[in-house]
Amino acid sequence: MTGRRSDARRNHTHILAVAEAEVAARGAQASLERIARVAGVGSATVRRHFPTRKALLEAVFRQRVHALCEQARTLGGEPDSRSALVRWLRELLAYSLAARGLADVLSYQPLQDEATQDSCATAIGEAGAPLLRRAIDDRAVRSDLSIEDLLVLIVGIALATENHTDPKTQADRAFRLAVAGLGTDGT
Structure with a gap:
């Protein structure tokens, strides 16, 4: 600018x-x-x-996404890697519910020539990946998880619950059920 x-x-x-x-x-x-x-x-x-609509939405969410990325870096120093990952995912979900439209931005599959390093989805993925890697290395979560899997999970919960009468409660329930499936034994 x-x-x-x-x-x-x-x-x-x-x-x-x-x-x-x-x-x-x-x-x-x-x-x-x-x-x-x-x-x-x-x-x-x-x-x-x-x-594009995506460019506008990216600009709207950029500052808050930056804060989520900073939080991921801070949580990387927590002693309990699973707890740090789950806490960050919970924050991402909470913001996705509060900031209507963020889930749409994160779920958008850009064309190859539109993919940018500073997109919200790229930034979120790059911030969360070290948290996931550390939790996998600590054998605190399943080894077959990818950051893309977790983003699809969060986006899915946000999109599926945004029109409920009480989206926060419904999303929290779905999140708790999903987190139970992150365990190393698949349960």
Whole structure:
């Protein structure tokens, strides 16, 4: 964003703030036209700053995803590797429920030319992988797990429960059932 004119930077910041509120209220399917209207700009301006819905959602979630990645690094120093992994997965699920649309971003399968190192899914995967590797090395979880398996699990729970009357309770129950299956004996 450096190198942009100051009015373009202001537009970008304002559009992003409006998008954050719209995504929080309406999820990943928030209308780009409504975002433009509320921001007081044309839809072409929104698309100039965020050429795809995925690009907009990535920008909306980037800061919180960064915090989840930092938490994974911090938890890497915990003595109980299984507990650290489960705690991080629980935080990822909680944020996925609170930030409507994050699960959609994490479940998106990018085309090869769209895959970027700074995408939310890439960042989350890279942050969680060392926690999983350590838990596997400690024989605290099954050795056939991958970080992709765990992300699919979290995304699936978030998407399956987001429209329940009490999504947090339902997601927590599903999470506890799934965590029981992470054991080294498959139970």
